[in-house]
Amino acid sequence: MKTEMKKVYLDNMATTPVLPDVRRAMLPFLTESFGNPSCLHEWGDVPRDAMEAARRQVADLIGGNPEEIIFTGSGTESNNMAIKGLAMAQQKKGKHVVVSAIEHFSVLNSAKTLEKWGFEYTTVPVDKNGVVNPEDVRKAIRSDTILVSIMQANGEIGTIEPIKEIAKITKEKDILFHTDAVAATGNIPVNVKDLGVDALSLAANMFYGPKGVGALWLKKGTRIMPLLDGGIQEGGRRAGTENVAGIAGMGKAAELARVEMKVRMENLIKIRDYLIKELPLKVSHVIVTGHPQNRLPGHASFCVEFIEGESMLMLLNAKGVGVTSGSACTSRALQASHVLLALGLPHEIAQGSLLFGLGTDNTKEDIDYVLEVLPPIVERLRQMSPLYSKFLKQEKGE
Amino acid sequence: MKTEMKKVYLDNMATTPVLPDVRRAMLPFLTESFGNPSCLHEWGDVPRDAMEAARRQVADLIGGNPEEIIFTGSGTESNNMAIKGLAMAQQKKGKHVVVSAIEHFSVLNSAKTLEKWGFEYTTVPVDKNGVVNPEDVRKAIRSDTILVSIMQANGEIGTIEPIKEIAKITKEKDILFHTDAVAATGNIPVNVKDLGVDALSLAANMFYGPKGVGALWLKKGTRIMPLLDGGIQEGGRRAGTENVAGIAGMGKAAELARVEMKVRMENLIKIRDYLIKELPLKVSHVIVTGHPQNRLPGHASFCVEFIEGESMLMLLNAKGVGVTSGSACTSRALQASHVLLALGLPHEIAQGSLLFGLGTDNTKEDIDYVLEVLPPIVERLRQMSPLYSKFLKQEKGE
């Protein structure tokens, strides 16, 4: 069958493809311009210029200044650097940190590490759509709070958080505010000045740049302890020979994201809304997770009741569709997504998690294909699910 | 003039070019195989395989097991992870660390950070050739010492350290031993079992791989605290989406280094010895730094008296020659190389540092070119040096 051969990548929240222009921007630094940007001879000149150009491109994407950009090796590194580095630099003022319950593990586990180092942290809850209430942040703030970290958008449920409102509170209380914008940057407009934050994490592979490059925007004058000690790259704040090719790619990807953002968003929102509307019509007992509207443009996430996510995604894979799940079985840690549980979903429902990360390549046809292949998969898995038979028996009043 | 146009890159200790085969190994991961290796659908399969193949290639280069390889973002990150992570994991046993005086800043400054965290560290001296005396390590070890870190080879003076002998002492005392083999790995035979170490850092851009990828080899069963908290990539020891393209490149570079090592070494040693023999014959008052024989194959380093390194390298650059210097002026920190000072050289001599990192591309002709263009440069700078006029006056007995 022809449709059997179709390939539909719908996992752009895990990583995006690298755009051809981005790859082209990288190649010189894997060929003739291989030099180390720290070098004073001419082999250092082009790489150094490329780094500075990329710094400006990334700064422009988020409305910051180039000097405020610190290139890192991933969104995870940016988050670790922000949480640990800002807390350590502020520890004389206090040792308490506030995060939300749905932060990425790179934030949550950094907070846990701070705890080992003698800090304390408070976790702010979210509502059933995954939204943090700024007043909860206010309540969590203590006299010794030095840092608040709330993500701009969640990668698992797509919900966009009220960063601006939270920033008003942190400003009023004179506390540093970091936002993990790894899932958001490049996909929705992000402006550090508008948001009012002090630090912001981003990663290239979330907006069609290469994997292995991230950045931390750090407001001018904000003190931070480096995570990587050593040489004086990145103004002494992030030592180590720079991934010049990756950084050049990130710069190009940032520029493209800035220029094309409006068009990309319009297209994505159209097909995302179509998927969110249609899927629950084609499959019974499906819950949309995350905020129904105020979510990332390419993000559609569901819980399919009575069955488990990994088996769905494997069968979708057999049909050429690449998606992901927050089920315990898909996590190598074998725990259901803390994000889904924070929404108040019970474990058996969280296990049916399915997450579509739509990208610029996707079309309505791709969605139609999913809507065609998914229902029989669900049906088949339900037919073999003990939870589903129990449910049917209960319905019949047995 | 024809020779004016010649380009001779002699800064392979700063970074090496990326070999064409290495670049070719990377490209699929910037095109069709862009997927995230953590993903369970087919887009994750090829990247995951590539990571595992690279893990084996890197392990094979250093005689380790693939499971013992943790990929990082740089040699600096590997060193930070080793020093901080091993110390933190061992802190109940003691809080004292031993390093040498000529370690790279990524080791030294990590030790300084440990100091802020309540640890202490002792610095072991080196002799005038930059060699650590194992007995000095023994003397530095205290009852609360938990970690020794001595580099395998120094990047500035090329000296190779007696790691095997030091490992005997650490083993006897039951203390973890890390070696920074960033400058060594890929350039000389490195075998973790032979060496007897517990952890070893390496970086791809030191052996014709890409910048922005390193690895830490960690002996099976050795506990470490991650530097980057978050997801469970690299067995939970180094979180963050992996730089798959870079890792694939590192793997290929490791394989080529292993296969070609003997030939590369023979060629390099020939032209290196030629440079080390000839340069002091063409230029008076030149000191060879580092060990005269027991040094990295492509490494030749000197101090040219009475003049300063940066001005030499800029004039060499004008002749198309790329080299580096450990002078205060070339370091953005404006301090003379701690390595050269540790050899016992006075500041004014350390300022005349010149470092040649010969690579597989270099030929005897390249060295002849340097030997042709350098003497007039030195002469010219000496003519304008107040130190040289003082010296001449003293010689004349004024």
Added chain:
Amino acid sequence: MPIYSEKVMDHFTNPRNVGEIENADGIGEVGNPVCGDMMTFYIKVKNNRLEDVKYKTFGCGAAIAVSSMVSELAKGKTLEEAMKITPESVVNELDGLPTVKHHCSNLGAQALHAAIENYKEKQKAGGQKNG
């Protein structure tokens, strides 16, 4: 390479013996949705042999493949032979499982054994009710 062997994929995409047995001689239920996998095994016993084995499984690809493999291995075996089916033997028959999925193989054997125990208890309690 996919994380699962071809054998696992085969059993996952074409699981054998799926279903329930009405008036089963023994039922074994293990797991819960917190850990991610649930299996219910149904057995029909005749002359001390597993005449039929069926199951329902909620869980990942490994859990489903393990259930299928266990049902195949068990069918036709005596109760004693069936009790000797170990997680390791299931993993081997499937040409291996990723380390993180080994617990699934435990569940499969456990569910089968639980069904057999259930049969034995029923036997003890009330004779061959559904014999």
Added chain:
Amino acid sequence: MPIYSEKVMDHFTNPRNVGEIENADGIGEVGNPVCGDMMTFYIKVKNNRLEDVKYKTFGCGAAIAVSSMVSELAKGKTLEEAMKITPESVVNELDGLPTVKHHCSNLGAQALHAAIENYKEKQKAGGQKNG
């Protein structure tokens, strides 16, 4: 882009007024090899004007370019005018210097001013010895 402006490179590769002045009217020596740069300025004064300015410099590209620029700026100026040569004006004339190299511009002006002070002291001490 190279770290230095074209103007710096020009003064570095073709430094003006290099040398010593025998029987100089004033000598100013600043810096030391620890910080990496040393400059010795020599001046010849006639009618309160810098008739000649020469120098010897041990140091980086910036240090050499700064010395050259200072010597050019100073030559022909009155002592008072020369004392007004500031590090900033030197940096400007060179079309800028990397931030880490700004200290070199300090040294250049300092060395010139030290030579002028040295001249003035000599004047005070023993009249126009080498006038």
